[in-house]
Amino acid sequence: MTTQRILIALTLAASLSASGAAHAAEGAPVPPAQKWSFAGPFGKYDQGQLQRGFKIYKEVCASCHAMSLVSFRNLAEPGGPGFSAAQAAAVASEYKIKDLDDKGEVIERPGRPADAFPAPFANDRAAAAANGGVTPPDLSTMAKARTYERGFPWFVIDIFTQYQEQGPDYITALLLGYKNPPKDFVLPPGGNYNEYFPGHVIAMPPPLSDGQVTYDDGAPETVAQYAKDVTAFMMWAAEPHLVQRKRIGFQVMIFLIVLSGLLYFTKKKVWSAVH
């Protein structure tokens, strides 16, 4: 009977997670697992890292990629990069936002905290035209929109270890994955060879280089550091309430475990008369 129970548990777990195994980046190597401060049940974003990541996004990625679901005010919300309201407003005011004046004329005004991050191109077609025919995807949910196949038995083990950073691991690997193509590989014009991109030909040129962005907190100004920082920032952009979620989750867990313990002993007491 116990072996049957274990069998049930395992097979149930396997069937549950089979869906997670469905996405494969064919022919690409497995992205190396990074250490993320936001992983695990007590995970939190590293404020300094999010601020550095935002700097990279702003100075590098934003020239091609929109992040239209994130607003300047979000930068000052708890659990995020930890900007003050005034800092967030100052960041916003550096941008020119298209708006209408009282007469209905199109004007440009300085950004406000409530504005969403402005998109670099007027529309997808313009974005594609400027990028070799491929629209750079919006990065708002990117960290949750990419994954790679874990395979058996990992997808079962993941339920217990809470590993769910496939997206961030993939993005970091992608940003670091630019290489010279193998000898017999025919690279189409405008394409760049990337080890981790499905099919290996990506329209995005290598966006990062050492020393490109200045850090004022002493963190190393290397591509490896940049890639991790901007990925962490994208994770925050995709899941801005992660810290709150995990904190409440812990409280809920304690509550449920205590309550189920109490109910278990109540049940034993009630049933003792009939057993």
Place this chain on the structure above:
Amino acid sequence: MHGNSTYQPQSKIGQWFEKRLPIGGLIHSSFVAYPTPRNLNYWWTFGGILSFMLGVQIITGIVLAMHYTPHVDLAFKSVESIMRDVNYGWLLRYLHSNGASMFFIAVYIHIYRGMYYGSYKEPREVLWILGVIIYLLMMATGFLGYTLPWGQMSFWGATVITNFFSAIPGVGETVVTWLWGGYAVGNPTLNRFYSLHYLLPFVIAGVVVLHVWALHVSGQNNPAGIEPKSERDTVPFTPYATVKDSFMMVAFCILFAWFVFYMPNYLGHADNYIVANPAVTPAHIVPEWYYLPFYAILRAVPDKLLGVLAMFGSIAILAFLPWLDTSKVKSARYRPLYKQFFWLFFAVCIGLGWLGAKPAEGIYVVLSRILTIYYFAHFIVVLPLLGIFEKTKPLPNSISESVLGSKA
């Protein structure tokens, strides 16, 4: 819902009301005095868990609906704004999306429980069929709900599933166009799916009432698979079943909370965080995990129409289980051969689930075909024959004897 109750309200007002609408008596006889077999194990707590999950889905769903916009240009954004800007919106949405998965885990356990202990047999055939109807409605509701966030998998899942109907000879294309409200999955499709997704849970609730009514007419089956004969075989629902069900419900919530708070996207698809794009087909279109075995059956059959029929048939056949199983003995406990075949069948379903997530090529197709054939053979060949040839173990004389030994 029959006369186990000697319920008498204490207060004058209560008595006045009870004379006019005996709802207190109904509740008392159904959930307090109602006799439950004393030997029920924890597999019998999943009915309560299912009712609880239906409640969770309805409540979270109604609040989500206050913030959701069913329009192809706004649906994805409105779900994201629920996640970002609505107070505890992330919690609502993760409860609802993981709640659907938990609902299915519970219903699968509930169904396998019924199969193991022969709960579908006389006098519970109608109760069982009502359960199959609930399960079908749940599948429809989950599918409709999954299209609402309008991500890539929403769109392409909806496209693939609705396309099944194009297999109907002659009128297939017309039916699909009618379902879509256009020539492709689009805004009219999203609107009607939303409307139906809101409606069906209440239909489910209605069928659940019938299901519980039927249950309270025939009484619960139990691990021994024999009917209660005397008062010593049963205990009153309250406090015995109530406290046991509450314990398991809270324990189940631990599992639920694990996914909601710690890995809320584990059971979903990454592709659904990309807004639907009719011009880009995802590399793999995979349904939610709870449909995977049926998806494997669909793809195992080389002919489209036959594949669709096999898929629907694999669910419909459940409704005929009471008559396909010819054994007079209910519980697998006293059916040594059936017990083996039950676990084999269970393994086959898991296998089909695994295959449903794999690409339909090479060895996977061969395996899917073998398991699909076995799936149907279990119902059409194994069960009818087992009832005739199996030598069952002797049944205990009563439930209390099976619990307390022959001294009782």
